Amino acid sequence: MMTLAWALGGYLAGSIPFAILVSRAMGLPDPRTYGSGNIGTTNVLRSGSRVAALLTLLGDAGKGWAAVAAAQLAQVDGATLATVAFCAFLGHVFPVWLRFRGGKGVATAAGVLMGLDWRVGLVVLAAWLAIVAVSRYSSLAALVAALAAPGLMWYFQGEGPLFAAVAAMSVLLVLRHRTNIVKLLRGEESRIGEKKAAT
Numbered sequence: 001m002m003t004l005a006w007a008l009g010g011y012l013a014g015s016i017p018f019a020i021l022v023s024r025a026m027g028l029p030d031p032r033t034y035g036s037g038n039i040g041t042t043n044v045l046r047s048g049s050r051v052a053a054l055l056t057l058l059g060d061a062g063k064g065w066a067a068v069a070a071a072q073l074a075q076v077d078g079a080t081l082a083t084v085a086f087c088a089f090l091g092h093v094f095p096v097w098l099r100f101r102g103g104k105g106v107a108t109a110a111g112v113l114m115g116l117d118w119r120v121g122l123v124v125l126a127a128w129l130a131i132v133a134v135s136r137y138s139s140l141a142a143l144v145a146a147l148a149a150p151g152l153m154w155y156f157q158g159e160g161p162l163f164a165a166v167a168a169m170s171v172l173l174v175l176r177h178r179t180n181i182v183k184l185l186r187g188e189e190s191r192i193g194e195k196k197a198a199t
Helices: 002-014 018-025 041-045 050-073 078-093 106-116 118-135 138-157 161-176 178-186
Strands: none
Touching: 002 050, 002 078, 018 041, 018 050, 041 050, 050 078, 050 106, 078 106, 078 161, 106 118, 106 138, 106 161, 118 138, 138 161, 138 178, 161 178
C-alpha cells in the first residue's frame, strides 16, 4: 500500500502542467493551441517568450526531481524509489487533468535522472546540449539523451530497479518522438529558433 501511495504521489506531482500554468500567468496563449500543441519547453518557446519557456523547463524538471527527492528523504526502498521516478515521468506524459494528453517528458525525465544520480543527469544534460548546439534539433538531442540514459544508469548504479525505471522511461521517450523521427529522416523537422510551426 505504501508503494502504491508513493506511486500516486509521484504521478500527481509529474502531472502538474507547468506549460499551461506559466502561459496563463503570463497572459500567453495556451500552448496546446499553436505549434506542435505540446505542453513542453520547446513549444512554449514558439510563443516568443523565452522567460515562459525557461519557467516551463524549470517547472517540468523540478517536479521530477522533487518527487524523487521526497522519496529519498523518506528513505523508501529501491523498488519504491524506481516506481516514484517512473510515475513522475508518466504523470507528465499522461496527465489526468488533461485527459492523459501530456508532453513528451524530456525535461521531467532530466529532473528525475538528476534526482536519482546527479552524475547520470549531468552527462545526459551535456549530451543534450551538445546535440542541440551542433544541430539545433531539440528532438534529435532528446533521442540521443534517451538512448544514452539507460547505459549510464547501468554504469553508475548497476542492474536493478533504477536501471529498469530509466530504461522504461527511455523507451517511452523514443515512442513519444516517433513523429519527430519520421520528420528528421525526411528533413522536415523544425529547428530551435525557426518560426515555422510543427505538428
